[in-house]
Amino acid sequence: MDRAAQGFNQSDIVNNNRLVLLQLLCRQGVCPRVKLARQAGLKQSTVTNITAEFIRWGLVQETGFLTGSKGRRSIGISLNNDDxxxxxxxxxxxxxxxxxxxxxxxxxxxxxxxxxxxxxxxxxxxxxxxxxxxxxxxxxxxxxxxxxxxxxxxxxxxxxxxxxxxxxxxxxxxxxxxxxxxxxxxxxxxxxxxxxGALAQYWLNPDFYSTLLLAYVAVGQGVGAGIIDSGRLIRGGLGMTGEIGHSSINFEGPPCTCGNRGCLENYCSSTAFTRMVNEALQPAVPLSFNDAASLLRSGNETVMALFLTLCDRLGAGIVNLINTFNPNVIILGDELTHVMPDLMLRQVREYVSLHCIPELKENTRIEKSLVAKDxxxxxxxxxxxxxxxxxxxxxxxxxxxxxxxxxx
Ligand SMILES: [Zn+2]
Structure with a gap:
C-alpha cells in the first residue's frame, strides 16, 4: 500500500460520530440528545440526525421525558438492551x-x-x-x-x-x-x-475516562499488560505490545519457554505463586492455586513471605513498565490480585517508590481493579x-x- 498518512473521508467522520454517541450512551444509560451533543462536542442537529438513524435501526429507543437542572424537560434516549x-x-x-x-x-x-x-x-x-x-x-x-x-x-x-x-x-x-x-x-x-482488561478499565470506570495513558497489568496464570493511549490500544507491529511477562528481571534466571531467561511471569504469576508454595511446603498432595490462596488469606507465615517477595518482583516489572511507557495510571488485575488486593497494592507501591525515577513515580497512580472481576x-x-x-x-x-x- 502506497499510503504515507491517514486522511478522513466523509464516511469515516460519520462512522466516528456514530461510535462516539453509542459509546456515550453505553456509559451513561439514559441521556437526552442535548447532553450527548455537549459531551461529544457535536451540533445538536448532527446528534438529532444520527440518533434518528439509530432509532430506525432499533438500536436506540426513546425513554420518556427527563427533567434537567433548570427544570427543562427533554426526551431521554437509551440503547435497546432488550433486543x-x-x-x-x-x-x-x-x-x-x-x-x-x-x-x-x-x-x-x-x-x-x-x-x-x-x-x-x-x-x-x-x-x-x-x-x-x-x-x-x-x-x-x-x-x-x-x-x-x-x-x-x-x-x-x-x-x-x-x-x-x-x-x-x-x-x-x-x-x-x-x-x-x-x-x-x-x-x-x-x-x-x-x-x-485495559479496555474494560478505561470504559467502565468513570475515573479513567480522560486518562491519557492507562496500563492494565494482568497478574494471572501469565503476566501481560494492555496499554491505552488517548482511548486507543497500542498494538505494535504484530499486535503483541505489552508482553511484560516475558521481559526479564534476572538475565541469569531460569530459562523460559519464550527463549528468554528470568522472565517476570516466572516470578509473579498465579502459576509461579502456586509452584513456589508447593516447593516451600512440600505437601503430600500438590496444592492448587485456590489452596495456596487460602493459606495466604489465613496468614500462613511461609506463604505470606513468599507473597511479599512475589509482590516486590512484580514491582520490579512495573518499574520497567513505567520507565518504558510513562503511564498516568497503572491498574493491577486478574486472578492473583484478587487474593489480598490491598496488601499487594501497598507492597508494589512501596517497591516502586524506592526504585523508580522520582518524577515518574510521583506522576503515576497505581491502583487495583475496581471494575468487575471478569x-x-x-x-x-x-x-x-x-x-x-x-x-x-x-x-x-x-x-x-x-x-x-x-x-x-
Ligand atoms: Zn519468557
Whole structure:
C-alpha cells in the first residue's frame, strides 16, 4: 500500500460520530440528545440526525421525558438492551467462559467450563465453539450482533494466532477467529486478554475516562499488560505490545519457554505463586492455586513471605513498565490480585517508590481493579461492540437502501 498518512473521508467522520454517541450512551444509560451533543462536542442537529438513524435501526429507543437542572424537560434516549446482545468468549489456560452481554455491557448470563490438564487444544476449542453456539441459541430471539474473544498472550493480532501459551501446546495452530466465525455465523473479533482488561478499565470506570495513558497489568496464570493511549490500544507491529511477562528481571534466571531467561511471569504469576508454595511446603498432595490462596488469606507465615517477595518482583516489572511507557495510571488485575488486593497494592507501591525515577513515580497512580472481576469478558464484549458501532452500515441497512425498499 502506497499510503504515507491517514486522511478522513466523509464516511469515516460519520462512522466516528456514530461510535462516539453509542459509546456515550453505553456509559451513561439514559441521556437526552442535548447532553450527548455537549459531551461529544457535536451540533445538536448532527446528534438529532444520527440518533434518528439509530432509532430506525432499533438500536436506540426513546425513554420518556427527563427533567434537567433548570427544570427543562427533554426526551431521554437509551440503547435497546432488550433486543440485541453481544457474546463474549474468554479463554484462559485452565478454563473458559461464554457470556451474553446487553449493549450497555451488563452481563445477562455467563457459563464457565474447566479445561482438564490432559485435554488437547483442538478438543478444548471444539467444546468452546459448541458452548458459544449453545448460549447464542438459548438467548434467541435476542439478536447477537457479534462475538468478542479474549485470549491469553502472546497473541499475534495480525496473524490471528496465539503465539505461545505457557504450559500448553497446540493453540498456535488454530485460526481462532476464522473457525469461530464459521461456527457462529456472526462477526468475531479477538483481542489479547490484557488488552481486554485495559479496555474494560478505561470504559467502565468513570475515573479513567480522560486518562491519557492507562496500563492494565494482568497478574494471572501469565503476566501481560494492555496499554491505552488517548482511548486507543497500542498494538505494535504484530499486535503483541505489552508482553511484560516475558521481559526479564534476572538475565541469569531460569530459562523460559519464550527463549528468554528470568522472565517476570516466572516470578509473579498465579502459576509461579502456586509452584513456589508447593516447593516451600512440600505437601503430600500438590496444592492448587485456590489452596495456596487460602493459606495466604489465613496468614500462613511461609506463604505470606513468599507473597511479599512475589509482590516486590512484580514491582520490579512495573518499574520497567513505567520507565518504558510513562503511564498516568497503572491498574493491577486478574486472578492473583484478587487474593489480598490491598496488601499487594501497598507492597508494589512501596517497591516502586524506592526504585523508580522520582518524577515518574510521583506522576503515576497505581491502583487495583475496581471494575468487575471478569474484566476480560467485559473487555471482549467492548472489543466487539466497538467494531460493530464503528461500522454500523455493514450490519444495518443504510438509509438509501431502506428508502429503495420502501419505494419498491
Ligand atoms: Zn519468557
Amino acid at each position: 440485541f446482545g453481544i457474546l463474549a468468549v474468554c479463554l484462559a489456560r485452565t478454563w473458559f467462559t461464554v457470556t451474553v452481554f446487553n449493549l450497555s455491557v451488563s452481563p445477562l448470563e455467563q457459563r464457565r467450563f474447566e479445561i482438564p490438564g490432559d485435554q488437547s487444544a483442538e478438543e478444548t476449542f471444539s467444546l468452546l465453539c459448541t458452548a458459544a453456539e449453545t448460549i447464542v441459541k438459548d438467548h434467541a430471539p435476542r439478536r447477537i450482533l457479534a462475538c468478542g474473544m479474549s485470549v491469553p498472550g502472546p497473541y499475534s493480532f495480525i496473524n490471528n494466532r496465539i503465539a505461545l501459551m505457557t504450559g500448553t501446546t497446540g493453540w498456535d495452530a488454530i485460526p481462532l477467529r476464522n473457525v469461530l466465525r464459521e461456527r457462529l455465523g456472526i462477526p468475531v473479533f479477538t483481542e489479547q486478554d490484557a488488552n481486554c 474484566s476480560f469478558a467485559h473487555g471482549a464484549a467492548l472489543t466487539a461492540l466497538g467494531e460493530i458501532f464503528s461500522h454500523l452500515t455493514d450490519y444495518f441497512a443504510p438509509p438509501e437502501e431502506e428508502e429503495k425498499e420502501e419505494r419498491l
